[in-house]
Amino acid sequence: MERRELLLLLASAGGAPWKIGFATPADDLPPTHATVRGRFPDAVAGTLFRVGPAGHDLGGQRYHHWFDGDGMVHRFVIEGADVRHQGRYVATPKRVAEARAGRRLFEASGTILPGAEPPTSADSINVANTSVLPMQGEMLALWEGGSATRIDARTLDTLGPKTWRADLAGMPFSAHPKVDPDGTVWNFGISSGQGLLALYEIAPEGTLRRAAVLPVADMPMVHDFAVTERHLVFLMPPLVYDGKRKEAGSTFLDAHVWRPELGMRALVIDKRNWERRQMLALPAGFLFHVGNAWEEDTQRGTLIHVDYVRSDNADSVFTTTREVMRARRVRNSDPHLAVATLNLGTGQATQVVLAQEAEFPRIDPRRVGLRHRQLIHATQIRRDLPGFGAIARTDVETGHSQRFSYGTQAIVEEHVYVPDGAKPGWVLGTVLDFGRRKTVLSCFTADHLSGGPVAQATLPYALPLGLHGAFVPI
Template identity: 70%
Template sequence: MDRRELLRLLAAAGAAPLLPRAARAANPDGWQAQFDASGAGWKIGFATPPADLAPTRAVVRGRFPDALSGTLYRVGPAGHDLGGERYHHWFDGDGMTQRFVIEGREVRHQGRFVATGKRTAELRAGRRLDEAFGTILPGVAPATSPDSMNVANTNLLPLGGELLALWEGGSATRVDPGSLGTLGLKTWRGDLAGLPFSAHPRVDPDGSVWNFGIGSGQGLLLLYEIAPDGALRRADALPVPALPMVHDFAVTDRHLVFLMPPLVFERARKDAGASFLDAHVWRPELGMRVLVVDKKDWGKRQLLQLPAGFLFHLGNAWSEDTAGGTLIHVDYVRSDTAAAVFTSDRELMRGRRVRGPEPTLTVATLNLSTGEARQTGLGLDAEFPRIDPRRIGLRHRQVLHATQLLAERPGFAAIALTDVESGASQRFVYGPQAMVEEHVLVPDGERPGWILGTVLDLAQKKTVLSCFAADRLADGPVAQATLAHALPLGLHGVFVPGAAA
């Protein structure tokens, strides 16, 4: 099939119902009551704010460096319940964007729900109307398109003067960088309207943006290349047999790299009434397939094989030509199975801690000349890997990540900066009363730069923004800003330098 036919198939799938649209009889379940009854102190990170969070000033200790004068944007699931019903999966919650404006000894914060079409219609009705990624509540109708499930809750991309709120499988949503007001869906081109645009684009050091979208039911992988000013350069759809759930990818200076876990969509399960998540099955016999696509010619593709495993996030990838062939080195956070996404991330919505396979930092080497692929675990529990944005697609050494899982509650208690070549790691432990969120590396000219990120302090029931010197992480924060309240635990974000909008 040519490009137009592949895109037509994707567009047709987005316009047609996934199931015959018929409302189910309402029969409220007990998830909200179970969450309310839970005595877990950490559940405040998964509570639904009653409204947008008005602008407020944080209490600042120390001074944030000049390189951090700018705005940290974050987003995550925040609207977990409505009309007495609670979602059954953390990833289903309506997205809320957070804005931390940093100016030396002053930090201002604001939070607003993303007014997606889904959220707007459901608030008007006072109840959930459509199914979600991992939940089909009583009385809701099946999704009519990816955007009927779009909650814009996973990541943010500043691009061409816009701020885009991103989700797993639908359109990007335009958000005002200053007010955080919702401006509507982003359409890259007429024939791409409503097609998936994933939550993990990669931005080259020159500002070029690469992204993908998954057409699970059609076995199609959609690719995007976007100029630094936000103009679409090209988009295409590639057929991929047994296309799995792919959340993230990596780029080198020459390649797009997809690690494809054996969690595969089965249409029959969806047709039988399963949620989108539960329509996926674990097929370890497929192994972890690795799809490498040439950046310049998407028709040049290569498939390699790693042992079966699951992942959400990659750190970075880079390529080199050696006497033994062209090698790609890629680091990612690997789990043995996908059990956590089916259990751990669900039970949070009932205020329960259920442990799943622990994710660990892993380094793989792909030999494009021989087809050989091998990997090594670094023995560190990890999530939310980030690198210096100037090194994306290039050789790097250090990966910043959350670490130190605790048995008694979900999440992490520390952050670490790990050398993926030597395995050496420095860390800062926030402590057992802190729930660590994603931290980011912020460059500072030729200096080592800074680490910036948030934690939920369970003892204070407040969210704290901290800054560390990247070469002295273990010394602790050089500055902290404490809000007067706890924010919903989020997923990803981005720092934008310069004067606030």
């Protein structure tokens, strides 16, 4: 998009005050004190890290897709009645080279701009903008298609790519690793063009235990997965990569084709023996995010229960996340919570779709891979706004849900669960208050969201809308 087109487009979007959530900060954001109402509980004394696309504009050109923006990592340091925020762009090789040139040099996943060159490797277009993983005093900024990027957790300095093993340099390390209660980290990566699934097992101290690459036919777009005590679970929507479309000049995202005849495939892999794999079938649907999974042994065989956020199709990949860059709201298939049951004994799979509109599901981190009931998630779709307006806590077994609505001028970001011993725990997360042009951090009692926040910290500015985060206690 040329500069003149960009200016005209932004001017025409004057009636969409939420467009500030997709603006580009000119520079890093230095440490700043928030205005605090109430007092944050002792259990949430620590740091909330978040990351998201922020560098959307450069040299008069604007990315066409939200997911393309250069990543900015944020840290909210919480100490009772004091909250400090800092934000810094992740200095990936792509970000550094393009900032030096003053223009875009490379294609992005969802945008091809004039003069941009095809990527020389996945890491040449790595934007480190999707999620974060605390590990051994550092923070890994994660993307979908390339290496994790090491970040200094105290200064947010970029320390360079994380290489787990020399022969794995540049291999995709996805944005949704799972951490078992014992600290073991599991993750995956997708190589769409080659039809490969990479698997990682990482010890609690941060060393690689093992990694392998498995072939998968009709490789789909897979953003998230789940673990149980004994299995890895991949829900694979029928959004399949077609190399011929890429060769014909489409973006990487647009090279994916919706093939509902494939259904939703559920790939289950034994944690101990990655050669033991089973594929089950669910009705066609799309997902970005999984909540959690757990398994039980019954007379009918081993059952795996997995909850996820389901949409009827993948329109959000191609339209919603593009149109917000033009400050336009386009309605697509609404995502809802769903609970699937996979019977490894019979090879049959069933699912129930719940009434709750949802995204960004999170659970008590102590229950990863174990039986759980409570899921924290965004909810309440507004037809005139992108995203969600409320935060909810839903019992995935009964469907009972409670929520807190932030009002008509707020867009909810991901909220995380913070444990507090045997107490109910806390829910911590951010919203964009576009009416006041500020970002607000809120803390709730986990079992009483409807009672409203017990404490809030308001920044003197609005941050770009982000994706995922992690809380690290003191």
